Amino acid sequence: MKYIFANWKMYLTHAEAVELAQSIRALTVPDEARMVVFPSLLSIPTIEKLFEDTNFEVGAQNVSWTPKGAYTGAVSAFMCEEAGCTHALVGHSERRVVFHESESDVRKKVEACLEAGLSPVVCIGESKEQKESGERDVQLRKQIATVFHELENAERVILAYEPIWAIGTDDPCDPNEVQRIHEFIKKELEEYTDVEIPVLYGGSVDAKNVLSYISQPFIDGVLIGHASTVTREFIDIIRSVQSYLQK
Numbered sequence: 001m002k003y004i005f006a007n008w009k010m011y012l013t014h015a016e017a018v019e020l021a022q023s024i025r026a027l028t029v030p031d032e033a034r035m036v037v038f039p040s041l042l043s044i045p046t047i048e049k050l051f052e053d054t055n056f057e058v059g060a061q062n063v064s065w066t067p068k069g070a071y072t073g074a075v076s077a078f079m080c081e082e083a084g085c086t087h088a089l090v091g092h093s094e095r096r097v098v099f100h101e102s103e104s105d106v107r108k109k110v111e112a113c114l115e116a117g118l119s120p121v122v123c124i125g126e127s128k129e130q131k132e133s134g135e136r137d138v139q140l141r142k143q144i145a146t147v148f149h150e151l152e153n154a155e156r157v158i159l160a161y162e163p164i165w166a167i168g169t170d171d172p173c174d175p176n177e178v179q180r181i182h183e184f185i186k187k188e189l190e191e192y193t194d195v196e197i198p199v200l201y202g203g204s205v206d207a208k209n210v211l212s213y214i215s216q217p218f219i220d221g222v223l224i225g226h227a228s229t230v231t232r233e234f235i236d237i238i239r240s241v242q243s244y245l246q247k
């Protein structure tokens with residue numbers, strides 16, 4: 001199984017998101033692929049309807065860690081599930097850096113997703129400084145422990161390795177290097193669970209390089225940001241994944 005996840009961030013208006021969803025929904029999703037689009041919260045109900053009778057799924061870019069109550073502006077994992085989401089991103093570096101989300105917030109959101117029946121897609125990865133000072137593995141080990149230490153239902157978690165320096169920079173991490181890092185991540189995961197946790201790569205993935213990632217055995221898929229919001233580019237990505245998987 002290969003996972004093709006599209007994080008539309010705050011790039012598209014509702015009308016643009018609907019138009020993009022309409023352009024892709026007729027494309028065939030091969031049985032060996034799982035395709036999930038993460039639009040803005042406001043577009044989720046409409047896009048979920050548009051994807052009815054297709055194999056495209058929708059996910060939330062963020063959830064609150066608490067199920068309900070006096071939390072102005074927050075949207076819970078239960079509400080996202082009710083709106084038709086199957087997955088939710090947790091701990092994206094933009095949430096960690098811009099919105100100051102802590103490791104403990106990440107853990108609480110993972111648990112909230114699992115309780116609500118969503119699969120959390122937890123983003124982990126090192127900053128440029130951590131990479132340069134050789135702290136990458138320590139950082140990844142810490143982030144993995146946050147998520148998996150004594151976690152029930154760990155088999156529903158998906159990880160996305162997203163080195164922060166590669167996000168939105170056109171400077172993706174070399175696929176062979178990602179392959180090695182995923183091997184390290186999967187070894188770490190053996191400490192916490194016997195089940196195979198999918199590990200995706202994210203950071204400047206586009207139509208030109210997508211196959212160089214998904215053709216690697218330890219790379220279970222990709223989390224694509226900007227390139228998935230450009231209609232032609234996203235269609236090219238889906239088509240090349242289709243033809244690769246159907247070979």
Ligand code: PGA
Binds near residue numbers: 162168203227
């Ligand atoms: P990018 O973003 O593809 O635009 O680099 C990836 C992500 O942030 O998930």
